[in-house]
Amino acid sequence: MNTPVVKEKGSMFKKVLGNQISVVFFILIALIIFFSVGAKGFFSAYNLKSLLQQTAVIGIITVAQTFVIITSGIDLSQGAIIGLTTLIASGMMVDLGLPIGVAVLAALLAAVLVGVVNGFFVAHVGLPAFITTLGTQYIIRSIALLAKGGNDIYNLPPEISNFGRGTIGGVFPNLAIIMIVIVVIMHLILKKFSFGRYVYACGSNVTAARFSGVKTKKAIFLVYVLAGFLCGIAGIVMMCRINAGIAVCGDGYEMNSICAVVIGGGSLFGGEGSISGALIGAFIMSVLSTGLQIMGFSTYWQQLITGIVLILAVMVDTIRRRRSQGME
Amino acid sequence: MLEFINISKSFFKNKVLDGISFKAESGEILALAGQNGAGKSTLMKILTGIYQADGGQILIDGKEVHFTSVSDADAAGVGIVYQELSVIPHLTVAENVVLSQNVNRRFHYLNKKKEIAQTEEVFRRLGVEIDVTRPLGEYTASTQQLVEIAKSIYKNPKLVIFDEPTTSLTNKEREKLFEVMDAMRKEGMTILFITHYLEEMYRMADKCVVLRDGRVQYYGAMNQLDKGELVNLMIGQRLDAFYPKIESYVTEKTAVELSGFGGGIVAPCDLKINYGEVVGLAGLVGAGRTELVWMMIGHTKHSYGSIKIDGRDVTIKDPGDALDLGIAYINEDRKNGGLHTGMGIGFNILLPSIVKNRADIVSSTGYINDKEARRVSDEMIVSLEVKCVDADQKVMTLSGGNQQKVSIAKWIAADPQIYIFDEPTKGIDVLTKSRVYDIIRGLAKDGKAVLVISSYTPELIGVCDRVEVMSKGKIVASFGQGVTENDILLVQ
Numbered sequence: 001m002n003t004p005v006v007k008e009k010g011s012m013f014k015k016v017l018g019n020q021i022s023v024v025f026f027i028l029i030a031l032i033i034f035f036s037v038g039a040k041g042f043f044s045a046y047n048l049k050s051l052l053q054q055t056a057v058i059g060i061i062t063v064a065q066t067f068v069i070i071t072s073g074i075d076l077s078q079g080a081i082i083g084l085t086t087l088i089a090s091g092m093m094v095d096l097g098l099p100i101g102v103a104v105l106a107a108l109l110a111a112v113l114v115g116v117v118n119g120f121f122v123a124h125v126g127l128p129a130f131i132t133t134l135g136t137q138y139i140i141r142s143i144a145l146l147a148k149g150g151n152d153i154y155n156l157p158p159e160i161s162n163f164g165r166g167t168i169g170g171v172f173p174n175l176a177i178i179m180i181v182i183v184v185i186m187h188l189i190l191k192k193f194s195f196g197r198y199v200y201a202c203g204s205n206v207t208a209a210r211f212s213g214v215k216t217k218k219a220i221f222l223v224y225v226l227a228g229f230l231c232g233i234a235g236i237v238m239m240c241r242i243n244a245g246i247a248v249c250g251d252g253y254e255m256n257s258i259c260a261v262v263i264g265g266g267s268l269f270g271g272e273g274s275i276s277g278a279l280i281g282a283f284i285m286s287v288l289s290t291g292l293q294i295m296g297f298s299t300y301w302q303q304l305i306t307g308i309v310l311i312l313a314v315m316v317d318t319i320r321r322r323r324s325q326g327m328e
Numbered sequence: 329m330l331e332f333i334n335i336s337k338s339f340f341k342n343k344v345l346d347g348i349s350f351k352a353e354s355g356e357i358l359a360l361a362g363q364n365g366a367g368k369s370t371l372m373k374i375l376t377g378i379y380q381a382d383g384g385q386i387l388i389d390g391k392e393v394h395f396t397s398v399s400d401a402d403a404a405g406v407g408i409v410y411q412e413l414s415v416i417p418h419l420t421v422a423e424n425v426v427l428s429q430n431v432n433r434r435f436h437y438l439n440k441k442k443e444i445a446q447t448e449e450v451f452r453r454l455g456v457e458i459d460v461t462r463p464l465g466e467y468t469a470s471t472q473q474l475v476e477i478a479k480s481i482y483k484n485p486k487l488v489i490f491d492e493p494t495t496s497l498t499n500k501e502r503e504k505l506f507e508v509m510d511a512m513r514k515e516g517m518t519i520l521f522i523t524h525y526l527e528e529m530y531r532m533a534d535k536c537v538v539l540r541d542g543r544v545q546y547y548g549a550m551n552q553l554d555k556g557e558l559v560n561l562m563i564g565q566r567l568d569a570f571y572p573k574i575e576s577y578v579t580e581k582t583a584v585e586l587s588g589f590g591g592g593i594v595a596p597c598d599l600k601i602n603y604g605e606v607v608g609l610a611g612l613v614g615a616g617r618t619e620l621v622w623m624m625i626g627h628t629k630h631s632y633g634s635i636k637i638d639g640r641d642v643t644i645k646d647p648g649d650a651l652d653l654g655i656a657y658i659n660e661d662r663k664n665g666g667l668h669t670g671m672g673i674g675f676n677i678l679l680p681s682i683v684k685n686r687a688d689i690v691s692s693t694g695y696i697n698d699k700e701a702r703r704v705s706d707e708m709i710v711s712l713e714v715k716c717v718d719a720d721q722k723v724m725t726l727s728g729g730n731q732q733k734v735s736i737a738k739w740i741a742a743d744p745q746i747y748i749f750d751e752p753t754k755g756i757d758v759l760t761k762s763r764v765y766d767i768i769r770g771l772a773k774d775g776k777a778v779l780v781i782s783s784y785t786p787e788l789i790g791v792c793d794r795v796e797v798m799s800k801g802k803i804v805a806s807f808g809q810g811v812t813e814n815d816i817l818l819v820q
Contacts, residue, residue, distance in 0.1 A: 194682045194694040201679055204668040211627065211665050212738070213651035213683040271670050 020265030020317050021277040027313070028284050035291030042294050049167075052176035053241065055286040057082070057234045058256050059179040059279060063186045064230035065257035066278040067223050070190075071203040072270020073122060073129035075224070078231045078257060080141040081111050082250025085235025087144045090153040090245025093160075100159060108232040114140055115228015119221035137254075144247035153245035164240030175237050182230065187275040199223060204271030259306070260285055263313040284309065329354045329518050330375075330487055335384035336542075337370055344370045346542040348384070352487070352535070357509065357519040359533035359550060361526075363562055363757035364727035365715075366539040368522055372489055375520075376408050377401040388486070407480030408489040415472050415479075417465030422447040424464050425478050450478045453515070454508045470501035477508060487518040494528060495755055498613040498783075506532060524755065525784075526555055540564050563759045571762075571790030572769045574809065577604035578793055582639065583746050583777030584655070586624070589633030594620045595802045596633050601746070606768060606778040608792035610785055610816050616801040617781045618660065621748050625650040625657045637746070651684055656739035660750035660781075666735040667723050674705035674719030676734050680742035708737040713763070729760030736767060747771055749780045753787060765791045785813045 036043035061078045068075045085107045092103035114136055121132040166174045190196035198219040201209035210216045238249060262268065263284060264277025285306060292302045330352045337345040345367045352358045362368050373379040375386065377395030385392050388404055395401045415424050425447045447460045456474055458467075464475060473493060480488055490509070494502045509519060509532060521533055529536060529550060536553060538546040538561045545561040546553060553561075581603045588596035594616045601607050609617045623630035626644035634641055637653050644650050647657065659666030667676050678701050682690055689701045705719045712733040716726060723734055732752065739747065749768065753761040768791050771778050782788050788795050789811055797805040797819050805819040 192696055192698070194685070194690055194696060197675070197679065197682050197696070200671065200675070201668060204670050205664070207665050208659075208668050209679075211647050211657065211659055212679045213648040214679070215646065215648045271668070 020320065021274065021280065023316060023320070024263055024265070024277060024280045024284065024313060027309075028280050028287065031284060031287050031291065035287065035294070039291050039294040042291055047290065047294070049171075049173055051286055051290050053173045054290065055282055056173075056175040056179040057238050057241070057250075058253065058260065058282045058286065060182055060234040060237065061231055061253060062257040062260040062278045062282040063182055063275055064227040064234075065254070065261050066264075066266060066273050066275055067186070067190070067199055068129070068227050069203075069258070069261050069266045069268060070199050070270060070273045071220050071223050072206075072268070073203075073220070073223070074133065074258065074268070075118065075227050075231075076130065076133040076254050077114060077118060077137040077140065078227075078234075078254040079250035079252055080137040080144070081114050081228060081231035082235040082238050082253060083247045084114070084140045084144045085111050085232050086239040086242070086249055087147060087153065087245040087247050089236060089239055090156050091148065093157055094153050094155055094245075100157060104236055107235065108229065111232025111235060112225060112229045115225040115231075118228065119224030122224060123217045123220035141247065141251075148245075148247070150247065152247075154243075156239070156243055156245075160240050161243040164243060175240060178233070178237055182233065183275060183279055186230075190275055195219070195222070200271055202270075256285055257282070259310050263310060265317060281313075284313075329356075329389060331385075331387040331390075332371075333385040333387065335371065335374065335381045335386070337374060337379065337382050344542050345374075345381070348539070348542070348544055350537050350544060350547045352518045352520065354486070354518055355513055355516045356535060357513055357521050357533045359529040359536045360520055360522045360539065361529060361536060361558065361562055362539035363759055364729050365757075366562070367542040368539055369491075370542075371539070372408070372491065372520070372522070375401065375489070376406060402483060405484070405486035406489070407483055407485035407487070408491065409473075409476050409480055409493055410491055415464055415475055418463055420461050421458060421464050421467070421475055421478075422460040424475055425450060425460070425482050427479070446482070447478065450482050453511065454478065454481065455511050456504075456508065468501075470497050470504070473497065473501075473505070474508065477505075481512070485517065487520065488512065489520045489522070491522045492524065492755065494523060494525065500612075502528075524757065526558060529558075530555070538562055559758055562757075571787070572765055574769075574791075574793065575773075576793060577772045577775070578602055579604040579775065583637065584624075585636040585639075587634050587636070589623070589630060589635055590620065590801070591623055591629065591631030592619060593801045594623065594630075597803050599796065599803065601777040601779055603745070603775050603777050604772050605794065606772045606780060606792045608788035608795035609779060609781045609798060610788050610795050611783075611798035611820050613783060615798040615820065617798050618750055619801075620798070621657065621750065621779065621781065624748070625655055627657075648683065651680055651742065651744065654743075654745040655748065656680070656742065656744040656746065657748045658736055658739060658750060658752060660754060662728075662731050662735050667731060667738075669724040669731075670722060672720045673709065673714065673716055673723055673726070673734055674702065676723055677705040677708050677719070677738045677741055680738050684742045686742060704741055708741050712737045712740075712767070727757075729756040732756050732760060732764065736764070740771075745776055747776055747778045749778065749782075751782055752780065753782070753784065761787075785816050788816075789813065 041047060065075055065078065088110050089103045089107035092098045092106055093100060118133055118136055121127045122129045163174055168174065168177060190199065198214045201212065201214050202216050202219050206216050235250065239245060242249060260281035261273055261278040263281035264274065266273030266278060288306060288309065289302050292305060332348050332350055335345055335348040348371060360368050370379060374381050377397045377400045380396065393404055422444045426443050444460055451458050451460065454477065458471065464472060493505060497505060512519060523529060533550040535548065536546065536550045537544060538558065540562060579602055582600055583603050584601050586597055586599040588598065590596045597620060611617050622628045624635060626646045626649050635644065636642065642653055644653065650657065663669055678689065681704065682696065689704060690696055702719065709716065709719060714730050714733045714737065716730065723731055726734065752764050768778055768780065780788060780792060795807045795811055795816060796803050797816055799820050807815055
């Protein structure tokens with residue numbers, strides 16, 4: 001009567017249906033098939049390449065947002081960090097004539113600094129993440145605008161746009177490769193390293209994590225610093241793509257990354273979410289916007305449809321969860 | 329008054345209730361005994377309209393009823409007082425009591441005077457004095473429990489289910505609750521009483537139903553069933569030695585030593601635990617026992633005194649430091665502090681080991697060896713007999729007893745030398761309790777130092793080599809082998 005049954009595998013069918021990632025993966029495949037049939041030129045090498053390129057920025061900040069959301073936090077400063085990074089890096093190159101490497105490093109440092117501020121207030125002072133990052137969003141956007149009086153910076157060194165347009169072997173866009181490398185590393189950190197366990201532990205129940213010996217403040221602080229750093233990289237990628245420094249160029253991007261994480265099975269209550277799911281979420285959003293654009297829908301329609309997809313995806317997830325709990 | 333006839337219920341071909349029949353009369357307290365998983369909660373959920381039975385009938389006052397929702401049951405006069413509080417702290421007592429009622433609300437207008445008068449009337453019936461206009465948050469947990477009861481009495485039920493009502497109460501508060509139950513019985517209500525404490529059943533119940541594996545094992549007068557028989561009926565096998573025989577494993581080597589240690593409500597305490605020794609910490613709820621050990625593990629700050637591990641002075645700033653020094657704290661509050669209930673069993677079991685960088689699981693870079701990790705969690709599941717599908721099953725889906733096993737397993741896996749158990753048998757079934765005692769004695773045999781906090785004196789006497797008694801923040805007495813319940817009750 002008391003014999004434990006260890007390792008009893010569920011049926012494949014049940015596993016597939018019981019997993020949000022596979023559900024959203026099917027949605028992504030369905031969308032790609034739909035647009036390939038319905039939108040002329042969607043399934044072309046050129047378009048797929050630009051799709052990859054477009055997803056790079058959102059993909060990277062989605063990875064950052066995944067970490068933050070798993071700790072039951074939220075990072076609203078992402079878009080502003082992107083703007084700030086492009087402005088600092090291009091300003092140092094164009095206005096001060098500093099080498100590219102120095103400019104990029106300085107911009108990344110600034111992004112990390114924003115992460116440190118976010119992490120300090122959330123983890124150590126105990127302010128709500130929503131408020132803290134909303135505050136830093138306003139502050140750094142303001143700083144970025146004040147720095148150049150709201151002007152954009154153009155005429156970047158040609159290496160920047162060359163890199164932004166460049167590919168490896170003529171197939172893989174450089175920017176997409178940066179995203180893929182980050183995705184792989186961050187996925188491994190989250191799933192295979194002890195730090196990833198702490199992230200889940202803090203988000204699922206921070207008191208229990210502390211009682212289990214996890215240095216919770218340190219872990220949460222590091223998550224925000226990491227998020228700041230990744231947003232800095234996203235900012236550099238953005239600069240390479242638009243070949244300019246623009247203070248407001250990332251505005252609202254944090255909403256896209258939050259959507260992507262949630263579509264991919266992340267919970268705003270913390271403790272749930274994965275890089276793979278969130279990345280699929282990010283691709284669903286870019287496929288939708290590119291596909292609809294090719295089909296001739298305006299951006300106004302795109303937002304409407306994105307909104308519907310978000311609510312549908314989360315609804316499916318909620319029903320699935322409720323059902324699996326009712327079964328117990 | 330209430331009659332179950334041949335009730336059955338299955339979940340996914342798993343028969344949880346199999347032909348349950350019994351009766352409860354007016355003005356009677358009927359104890360519902362059984363281990364976790366015996367079918368008690370399923371039966372109560374059927375009675376309150378949360379589940380529907382697959383077969384059989386429920387009669388109330390001779391008429392068959394079909395409840396399809398909680399409000400159906402409410403309307404038919406079936407009330408329930410849950411173990412967990414569902415009150416709202418910033419509303420007043422009166423507002424809490426009338427919260428779920430629409431009686432007073434004409435066009436959603438709340439009649440405050442009526443609300444207060446009616447609530448006062450309910451408490452008068454219960455023999456409780458309370459200012460119903462104060463926010464509930466100002467009262468203690470036990471008062472909040474009484475408000476839970478008032479909430480159900482307010483609806484004038486004929487039958488009230490008490491589901492483990494005494495779990496978080498002190499002895500004095502428990503007495504008060506029993507008085508209230510007596511008052512309800514005198515009024516002619518029927519009470520279904522669920523408790524893990526056998527003494528409470530004998531003290532309060534007129535009749536008793538024992539469930540095991542979804543079947544009725546006994547139905548009859550409480551006093552015709554002796555305690556040993558009751559336990560045997562509940563677990564279905566003979567439990568010869570409920571408490572493991574105490575064989576001393578105490579060594580000469582001191583593991584942990586507190587000198588003048590304390591802070592907050594805890595006065596300077598001296599306490600020494602040797603390797604191989606199990607020390608009990610007795611006392612009433614609020615005596616400062618949990619507060620003391622929270623300072624020991626660095627969860628809260630201590631203000632004076634020192635702590636020595638293996639004879640060396642140590643500084644412990646948080647539970648992470650405690651874990652590094654080989655101290656494990658098995659939390660009393662499994663749901664909020666002890667376990668990550670939303671995560672899998674394996675995740676929970678492995679967490680302290682990962683934090684501690686257990687060499688076979690985590691490399692120096694922090695890389696987790698999944699295969700080894702899986703092996704360790706499976707081993708713990710088997711050795712502590714956690715009943716589950718596999719290591720991925722979420723902890724929230726386990727019974728209280730199995731959750732407690734997981735919350736012990738996670739520490740054993742990290743191999744600490746000092747264990748602090750806080751109310752280790754709270755809310756778990758008889759068989760698991762006895763298993764927990766075996767584990768505690770087993771740890772001592774392996775040479776670990778163990779501190780056990782419990783408000784249930786008999787178990788301290790049963791498993792400890794020495795019992796220290798705390799009262800009002802001070803350690804007031806120390807008893808060796810041969811101590812009796814009376815000795816402890818007199819000093820605490």
